[in-house]
Amino acid sequence: MDSGKIDQIINKHNADAGSLIQILLEIQNENNWLPKEALTRVSETLAVPMSRIRHITTFYKTFSLVPRGRHEVHVCTGTACHVRGAERVLEAVEGVTGVNAGETDPDLNFSVETVGCIGCCALGPVVVVDGEYHGNILPAEITKVLQDKK
Amino acid sequence: MSEILLQIDGKEVAAEEGTTILVAAQSVGVSIPTLCLHEKLEPYGGCRVCSVEVESRGRSSVVAACLYPVEKDLVVTTRTEKLDRIRKSLLEMMLAHAPDSEPLLELAEEYGADKDRFEKEASFCIHCGLCVRYCTEVKKANALGFINRGAKKEISFIPEIASKECWDCKECFELCPTSALQAAFVLIEALTAPPQPTTKSCHSCG
Numbered sequence: 001m002d003s004g005k006i007d008q009i010i011n012k013h014n015a016d017a018g019s020l021i022q023i024l025l026e027i028q029n030e031n032n033w034l035p036k037e038a039l040t041r042v043s044e045t046l047a048v049p050m051s052r053i054r055h056i057t058t059f060y061k062t063f064s065l066v067p068r069g070r071h072e073v074h075v076c077t078g079t080a081c082h083v084r085g086a087e088r089v090l091e092a093v094e095g096v097t098g099v100n101a102g103e104t105d106p107d108l109n110f111s112v113e114t115v116g117c118i119g120c121c122a123l124g125p126v127v128v129v130d131g132e133y134h135g136n137i138l139p140a141e142i143t144k145v146l147q148d149k150k
Numbered sequence: 151m152s153e154i155l156l157q158i159d160g161k162e163v164a165a166e167e168g169t170t171i172l173v174a175a176q177s178v179g180v181s182i183p184t185l186c187l188h189e190k191l192e193p194y195g196g197c198r199v200c201s202v203e204v205e206s207r208g209r210s211s212v213v214a215a216c217l218y219p220v221e222k223d224l225v226v227t228t229r230t231e232k233l234d235r236i237r238k239s240l241l242e243m244m245l246a247h248a249p250d251s252e253p254l255l256e257l258a259e260e261y262g263a264d265k266d267r268f269e270k271e272a273s274f275c276i277h278c279g280l281c282v283r284y285c286t287e288v289k290k291a292n293a294l295g296f297i298n299r300g301a302k303k304e305i306s307f308i309p310e311i312a313s314k315e316c317w318d319c320k321e322c323f324e325l326c327p328t329s330a331l332q333a334a335f336v337l338i339e340a341l342t343a344p345p346q347p348t349t350k351s352c353h354s355c356g
């Protein structure tokens with residue numbers, strides 16, 4: 001990510017330490033992950049210690065410190081989805097993408113994450129692919145959805 | 151300065167506004183156990199063994215004495231069956247992480263905590279934050295911080311800073327209530343093999 005863009009985001013928030021999370025979020029959205037150089041730049045210009053930035057960026061799941069895939073797959077393994085077969089859906093997702101939960105493939109095509117309840121339990125099991133919700137999904141169906149994104 | 155009158159374990163106490171319950175209690179010789187408090191550091195409220203019961207305007211609740219400021223006519227009780235139960239459980243959970251910690255074992259004795267109640271998961275850290283806060287607040291070196299959260303939360307050194315600052319300091323080591331060597335271990339780990347931040351997630355709760 002080029003440093004001009006990072007500075008632009010920082011300046012938009014007047015390099016205010018109080019806007020740290022907002023700034024990190026915008027860099028994350030822009031770049032899909034948070035490279036170390038970006039964090040160093042933020043740390044220096046906002047005068048926020050790196051230890052604090054690492055605490056925050058490892059605390060919230062939105063942030064990624066490693067490159068993420070072009071397609072983000074979130075498999076809900078919350079209680080409701082769990083009892084409705086989320087395990088098998090997750091297996092199917094891992095099978096078709098070749099990516100285990102919490103990981104990204106080397107070609108940066110898929111990132112797979114499990115999430116704990118996304119608030120639409122009645123639709124369970126739920127998988128969110130690039131922001132699109134797939135409810136009541138069967139392993140075979142999600143396999144098809146992801147096959148098309150390969 | 152306005153003095154505030156309150157009651158701690160039946161004793162009338164006068165304390166200045168802004169004083170914590172813990173300090174007010176100490177002033178009349180009532181001691182409350184603590185684990186994450188240090189005279190040089192801001193109160194943190196991390197360990198909760200200092201929990202006390204307070205009653206004000208007919209409502210009672212459990213608060214952390216190291217943080218809670220005195221209030222007019224507050225009635226504080228520092229030792230009740232309920233508090234003993236809370237402290238006991240907290241100690242039992244912490245002992246699963248640091249089974250040989252002296253301060254924990256001492257308190258366990260007092261509160262009848264069973265150090266083997268929970269399956270051992272010796273991480274040697276009870277997240278008291280003493281080392282982290284000392285590095286930040288007193289040394290202002292910011293070499294050390296917490297990473298991750300929940301069950302995965304742990305201390306972590308920033309290798310670039312640690313390699314410059316830590317060898318001549320190491321003052322955080324002896325603050326640790328669990329074993330003086332935990333910070334040492336993580337420091338060596340950081341300097342020899344900088345751990346890559348991971349994005350692995352918890353399988354059951356995300």
Ligand code: SF4
Pocket residue numbers: 274275276277278279280281282305325326327328329332333
């Ligand atoms: S390593 Fe020790 S001092 Fe540091 S947070 Fe953990 S228990 Fe506290």
Ligand code: FES
Pocket residue numbers: 076077078079080081082116117118119120121122124125126
């Ligand atoms: S458990 Fe999956 S949406 Fe609530």
Ligand code: FES
Pocket residue numbers: 183184185186187194195196197198199200201214215216217
């Ligand atoms: S001493 Fe009050 S929470 Fe630890």
